[in-house]
Amino acid sequence: MHTVDEIPWGTILSIVGLVVPIIAFVWEFGVAGRKRLGYRVQMDTSARDLTQSAEADAFAKLKLENGRGLDDPSFALLRIENSGISSIRPGDYAVPEEHKVGLHVHFPGRRVVGMAITEFSTESLRDSFGADSGLQPREIVEGDQRRTTGIIDLPKVTLNRRGHYKVLALLERVDEVDDEQKKPRVIGAITGGAGTGDIMLTKSHTTGLSKPMAALIAFLMLVSAGQLVYSLFLEPASAPLDCARGKLALVGSTAFVPVLQEAGRLYAASCPGSDFTIDAKGSLEGLITLEQRGRTAGPEGPSALTFSDGEKPDRFPQLLPRPVAFSLFTLVVNKEAGVQDLSLDEIRRLFSGQIANWRDVGGRDVPVRLVNRHSDSGTRRTLEQQVLNGKWVPGDNSNDCREAGAGAPAGVVRCSRASTEDVLDAVAQVPGAVGYSELGIAAGRTDVLPVRIDGHAATLEGALHSAYPYWQTEYAYTYGEPKADSLAASFLRYLTNQVGKDVVRAHGHRPCAELGNPVLCRPSASTTP
Numbered sequence: 001m002h003t004v005d006e007i008p009w010g011t012i013l014s015i016v017g018l019v020v021p022i023i024a025f026v027w028e029f030g031v032a033g034r035k036r037l038g039y040r041v042q043m044d045t046s047a048r049d050l051t052q053s054a055e056a057d058a059f060a061k062l063k064l065e066n067g068r069g070l071d072d073p074s075f076a077l078l079r080i081e082n083s084g085i086s087s088i089r090p091g092d093y094a095v096p097e098e099h100k101v102g103l104h105v106h107f108p109g110r111r112v113v114g115m116a117i118t119e120f121s122t123e124s125l126r127d128s129f130g131a132d133s134g135l136q137p138r139e140i141v142e143g144d145q146r147r148t149t150g151i152i153d154l155p156k157v158t159l160n161r162r163g164h165y166k167v168l169a170l171l172e173r174v175d176e177v178d179d180e181q182k183k184p185r186v187i188g189a190i191t192g193g194a195g196t197g198d199i200m201l202t203k204s205h206t207t208g209l210s211k212p213m214a215a216l217i218a219f220l221m222l223v224s225a226g227q228l229v230y231s232l233f234l235e236p237a238s239a240p241l242d243c244a245r246g247k248l249a250l251v252g253s254t255a256f257v258p259v260l261q262e263a264g265r266l267y268a269a270s271c272p273g274s275d276f277t278i279d280a281k282g283s284l285e286g287l288i289t290l291e292q293r294g295r296t297a298g299p300e301g302p303s304a305l306t307f308s309d310g311e312k313p314d315r316f317p318q319l320l321p322r323p324v325a326f327s328l329f330t331l332v333v334n335k336e337a338g339v340q341d342l343s344l345d346e347i348r349r350l351f352s353g354q355i356a357n358w359r360d361v362g363g364r365d366v367p368v369r370l371v372n373r374h375s376d377s378g379t380r381r382t383l384e385q386q387v388l389n390g391k392w393v394p395g396d397n398s399n400d401c402r403e404a405g406a407g408a409p410a411g412v413v414r415c416s417r418a419s420t421e422d423v424l425d426a427v428a429q430v431p432g433a434v435g436y437s438e439l440g441i442a443a444g445r446t447d448v449l450p451v452r453i454d455g456h457a458a459t460l461e462g463a464l465h466s467a468y469p470y471w472q473t474e475y476a477y478t479y480g481e482p483k484a485d486s487l488a489a490s491f492l493r494y495l496t497n498q499v500g501k502d503v504v505r506a507h508g509h510r511p512c513a514e515l516g517n518p519v520l521c522r523p524s525a526s527t528t529p
Helices: 009-029 054-060 123-129 211-234 257-270 283-296 344-351 378-387 420-429 439-443 460-464 487-495 498-506
Strands: 037-046 073-082 101-106 110-120 136-142 145-155 164-173 185-187 246-252 274-279 304-309 319-333 369-373 413-417 433-438 449-453 471-479
Touching: 073 110, 110 123, 110 136, 110 145, 145 164, 246 283, 246 487, 257 274, 257 487, 257 498, 283 304, 283 319, 283 378, 283 471, 304 319, 304 378, 304 487, 319 378, 319 420, 319 439, 319 460, 344 378, 369 378, 369 420, 378 433, 378 471, 413 420, 420 433, 420 439, 433 439, 439 449, 471 487, 487 498
Parallel strands: 246 274, 246 304, 369 413, 369 433
Antiparallel strands: 037 073, 073 164, 101 145, 101 185, 110 164, 136 145, 304 471, 319 433, 319 449, 319 471
């Protein structure tokens, strides 16, 4: 228990002094969510207001096909844009998966006479607005006639970071509304976004901080930074309550490496005297390493932890499991395959070698090339157990993943790679290649495409409701029970506290303690590969 005198008030005040101005600054200029979709109204003008030339009156005389003139015509140009830091995918729109429409543009008091999509940040976006995309002005039936309303339905468009497209609309007034009420607005929401995920108006700010406010924030930041430097580097610092010193090797799953790298770095920054090394060569290799170190270690036990995608085989009785996270995995394909949705039966026939060309499953005329992990990979074992119905993936016949080696059996080209990143690199570079990866790592790549299974993307909800099969529990293994004051025990506790859970969550996993049904993260019967 700390006394009042032992509480590091200087450090606390310094941090508060730094955080408050930073929050004020960020809030002033807008907070970008992990996913954020916004729009700008770049033009909204009445054709009757155009009086700068003799020809301008032609806009006010616009007519329909039946010869009727438009009542107070106007033009509007809206820019729909990804204003966040992550890509927006069709599955991110907060509408049922079977719906084509993701957003609605509403023009109060007006109806849509004509519309067009006029600009794309990348030419590939044009394909998202085909005849079957759901793009259309909404219509209503009045008697025997149909007429458009003031709403345009927009399809669920994939937008990479800073991606955008523009909607141009010719409108006609139908009701009297004031200028404030008739402003166009985009209606919809995305999941995983900032706040409620609503579509935000992202027009540029034209005013900044006042000079006195800017000077005050700058002064506070300088003072706080100086005090923080003094508190951290000049005053004697005491370590946090649960810190431990020493060296600890983190081995095993390559899929969990990003979590271990960040968690180890943050722990070492908070706990001086702790040092972590990461040597990930696959789940099974990690279990073997831990077991070998444990047999030769002294009473203190081995200074190592192993992380495994799924449970250990039966032959490691001394290794004790601790469920850490619920992890999702995904199949990935090369962009030339032309496929992003496969049934379970198609996947099983692919990996058994029965499907040799992507055209056989609705893709392009490109040969299938299978890029696997080595047999000691937990990601591979999870694929075999959860997706391939317990059938082991056949052996390799290629080193370069492009052509079968000399003397190798004929058939689909198969190769193996040592790590998740190596698999993703091979899939990206080899036409027609298909492989698999932990979801968080794959989601950070733009050079490969994720594959839905039976129409279901890799989501926690899909996995929890048995709609998506490719998932696994990530376990941490110790050799016997580590001492409570050891670095291994302390780091395991760190992974399950708030900071550690934030790290796990940030990399696409879900901490076991946060699942509505924690039984999914508990050890079950062991499996032997």
